[in-house]
Amino acid sequence: MNRLDVTVEDLKEAVLENIKNQFRKTIDQASKEQIFAALAFAVRDIIIDQWIETHKTYDEKDPKTVYYLSMEFLMGRALGNNIINMKVDDVVKKVCDELELDLNVIEDMEPDPGLGNGGLGRLAACFLDSLSTLEYPAYGCGIRYRYGIFEQKIIDGYQVERPDEWLKNGNPFEVRRDEYGVEVKFLGSVRVLKTANGRDKFVQENYQSVKAIPYDIPIVGYDNNTVNTLRLWDAEAIVGFDLESFDRGEYHKAVEQQNLAKSIVEVLYPNDNHYMGKELRLKQQYFFISATVQQVINKFKQKHNDIRELPDKIAFHINDTHPSLTIPELMRVLLDEEELEWEEAWDITTKTCAYTNHTIMSEALEKWPIELLSRLLPRIYMIIEEINRRFCLRLVDEYHLSKERIHNMSIIMDGQIKMAWMCIVGSHSVNGVAMLHTKILKNEELKDFYEIYPDKFNNKTNGITQRRFLLEANPKLADFVTGLIGDKWITNLSHIKNLEKYVDSEQEQKEFMKIKYENKLRLAEYIKEHNNIEIDPRSIFDVQIKRLHEYKRQLMNILHVMHLYNKLLENPDLDMIPRTFIFGAKAAPGYTRAKLIIKLINNVADVINNDINIKNKIKVVFIENYNVSNAEIIIAAADVSEQISTASKEASGTGNMKLMLNGAVTLGTMDGANIEIVEEVGRDNCFIFGLSSEEVIKLQHDDSYNPWDLYNNNADIRKVVTQLINGFYAPDDPDLFREIYDSLLNGDGGRPDPYFILKDFDSYKEAHKKIDIAYANQRQWAKMVMLNTANSGKFSSDRTIEQYAKEIWNLEKTTVVMETN
The missing domain is CATH 3.40.50.2000 (Glycogen Phosphorylase B;)
Structure with a gap:
């Protein structure tokens, strides 16, 4: 069946026949999983003819x-992506409407x-x-x-x-x-x-x-x-x-x-x-x-x-x-x-x-x-x-x-x-x-x-496909962009640069931020359902989602959260915009320290999220079983994109590109593709901190880094590092996080921490203060995030693959x- 010839009646009949032949049921009797399978098989039948013709063409040529x-x-997930790439989404939606089905619910049945x-x-x-x-x-x-x-x-x-x-x-x-x-x-x-x-x-x-x-x-x-x-x-x-x-x-x-x-x-x-x-x-x-x-x-x-x-x-x-x-x-x-x-x-x-x-x-x-x-x-x-x-x-x-x-x-x-x-x-x-x-x-x-x-x-x-990470994952923003500049960006992301002419328009800024807010509401509902944590969609959604590894420095992120909490304990009326810190990560099963960092994040979350004295100014969420599907929900809602690897350690990163495309501002080191993101959008529209790659490499070659100097001379650092071993976040087992403490101060094998977490800590802390100031000016922030989306054109995997x-x-x-x- 040619995708261009598919009718609502054809597809509806195929779905009903699949339910009958595959499961010996009517649609009223079928489970959600069976309805998903029936629709997926119907969509596959459309694909098959093109698939056969593709390889017939390859054989001939x-x-x-x-x-x-x-x-x-x-x-x-394949179903939604295939529907969009074949451009049969309107037909599928009409079939679902006629059969009184919710397409979003059906897509969620696919693992x-x-x-x-x-x-x-x-x-x-x-x-x-x-x-x-x-x-x-x-x-x-x-x-x-x-x-x-x-x-x-x-x-x-x-x-x-x-x-x-x-x-x-x-x-x-x-x-x-x-x-x-x-x-x-x-x-x-x-x-x-x-x-x-x-x-x-x-x-x-x-x-x-x-x-x-x-x-x-x-x-x-x-x-x-x-x-x-x-x-x-x-x-x-x-x-x-x-x-x-x-x-x-x-x-x-x-x-x-x-x-x-x-x-x-x-x-x-x-x-x-x-x-x-x-x-x-x-x-x-x-x-x-x-x-x-x-x-x-x-x-x-x-x-x-x-x-x-x-x-x-x-x-x-x-x-x-x-x-x-x-x-x-x-x-x-x-x-x-x-x-x-x-x-x-x-x-x-x-x-x-x-x-x-x-x-x-x-x-x-x-x-x-x-x-x-x-x-x-x-x-x-x-x-x-x-x-x-x-x-x-x-x-x-x-x-x-x-x-x-x-x-x-x-x-x-x-x-x-x-x-x-x-x-x-x-x-x-x-x-x-x-x-x-x-x-x-x-x-x-x-x-x-x-x-x-x-x-x-x-x-x-590296690059990412804008078809999955904007067109499919963030349909409201995709429609907004298409409404302003047309749809050429779908297959040539460089066209998204045309969005720049609207970044000073108050009306377009409001619409962009309205879409972001609606996506934040969706993520807040997901977190309430899966974590039983209520978060404020008006808070800054500060997101770090990636594999858990020491060089990616989730540890520095949570140490900074601990520092902010200390400031709020000293002054519950501290003037700060509420912040929701969102983590998503898996650690390799044999990577003991990475798994201990996950435990630390969750212990910190338990303490902070249950402290009514700080008036919900900080919330910490660790999203379980991070994968592509929940990434799509998180990315569309993010305000701040944490790309904080030790400079010279991250090869590229692609999460930074997905978040930029969806209107999040990069908080990062000059590492990997962050450098090229800064080149595209300008340093004024990112928050850059920390050692340069040259400085990191020199410190490694000279073997001149001594974290104890920072611990002894910086009260903020000393306090959060000491909290790792004084039972503050593990009262029943004060030594639970001692391995992390030792890694920060003593390193491994006689060499200090190769990821320079404490060295970059103050610079990271100051970058967060700048985010707080920038977010307070909502018009300026809206312009900043729109500029990020508008300047993401280089980071399409289409450009990479052409090369x-x-x-x-x-x-x-x-x-x-x-x-x-």
Whole structure:
């Protein structure tokens, strides 16, 4: 069915038929979940025709295709996004009206897919949306996690992880593709045979293996006919059940292969604080990479006889180091199955693969123990060894580097395999994700590599899709913008700059702020329902929503809240605009300190929210189970966007862009993409504080930071830090937060706090005072937030993807044409 031909009657009939055929019910008998599924299947039926036509067009035109490889795809709910991108929202709303259904309630029945955790996965999702909207041939490739990372519950202030059963009722938008299944091998040994022509042939023996089965999910372009694919790999046993073992009473062995397969796709990011967790995570990475590479090569060979043409038709993009095994796996296929010589295989591999680095911190760059990788992936390890041997020889023969530099650059060294190093050596492009990030990579973390591969390095500042984070998530603001400047911004966000001509209009300012207030009311209702906390929608909504990590400095935020509370205890009549501090974050299950910071935030919230003496001037809210769906509600309501990472630590950030687009003012350090936000909107329309990246790097190099000086000489700092250990926020266990206290003053391993929380504290405190003053002048504040929205055009993922497509992947747009009735 062509989306342009869909009628209200057609869609209504499809929904009713789905309820009858899928659930053996009438619409009056169906549950909300069943009605959601019925509507989702009806919408999928519209998508399917475009999906088929898209891949028919790709088969006919044979364009170059990018395979975007990522451990995470934080997609968010699909139904509403698909309806908007297909522009059938009016038809769907009329169907719901005629059937007396509430579309918002139906959409809320869809669980957030548990396929990602933070910015890395959300960026990948935005990129897929942009690729389809811009008509570039693309696949996203990842794992079909059955439980996602976890569902976060807050119990007695602590994060408790529960299984995220997002697939419990199935996924109406996925299609299983058994015909593309492939075998993935682990463990065993490698035997070297001599072929008739004297060539070495490597054969893996005594291995364990699983069957990789793809599930395809449509990625719908906005207002066009392109439907690209997110391909998620599930694992199944080659032999599902060993009846002979079962009959012998060996029940565990009878299902051994099933259990192996099941464990690989069970959970996103299994806890790797122990050996088995590390092994499982490495299995996951190789599993989806091997499956993808094998399937792509098989498909390529159906139309092409010469494997040397692979870089002309295929681009593999490695999203952070998790998919880095793409490089040795592609080499394995080219060497062992296509029987190419090393030099030819390496040339093809480097021309086909490109790598995005997402972290500046060297400790976060992925490394694997030799013992683990060589045992689990014996042939892959042999190839990595040879890649490294040849690379090190080149460093000696061509670049005449010292032993020390070669030691630093070697892919294999000190018992570990450095995956980022392999990505740099094995790719033709290495990009950072914000101007500052790329600069630091070149000048600091990857300086040795930049000096020998200057042409590989480039910057691609991240972006977000305005279709989800404004058009869908904030429909009132989207309608307001369209009413003033037209709808070109939906597919070309640079047009939103035209909003600037209205920022001094009192009428438009009032309307903008009215929309913000209505969004704040919606969030206040959500918080009342989920947290049982009443917040004032007229207060400043100060928002920090992102993964919980020390470098993102949620700790500094809550220390400042503690400081404000101390001021109110001294003077309950303190002249300040009421402030609601809103946190949303998950901590990795094994990240003990991050989880303790969540406990601190919740303990502080319990004390402050229940103190009637401060007259509701501060409220603190920790939103449980932060995900894309509740992010959309929070982002639309935010007044202040907390982007307070230690300068030089955040690669880019994308939450800063979403909040800016929706009319929130950035409170941040000059870090990541904050720098580019300041460049676009002007320093007068942001609140910037803290050390610069140069100052942070110098303090680290000089080892000259002494937090005890600040503690001893600054009464405000001393008071809040002491409250961590005097029982003020934990009367039953005064030592509960001692680890946080020690991290601030004594650091770890003899080095002071590397995130400089106390160093930046006073500057952060002064920035908050400026926010208070600015917010008091509502006309000036309205102009400021409108300018933020108007100057967000650079931060569309459409712009980012155009740069990737032209400068790295060499893709061409491929238009899909549908016949109309």
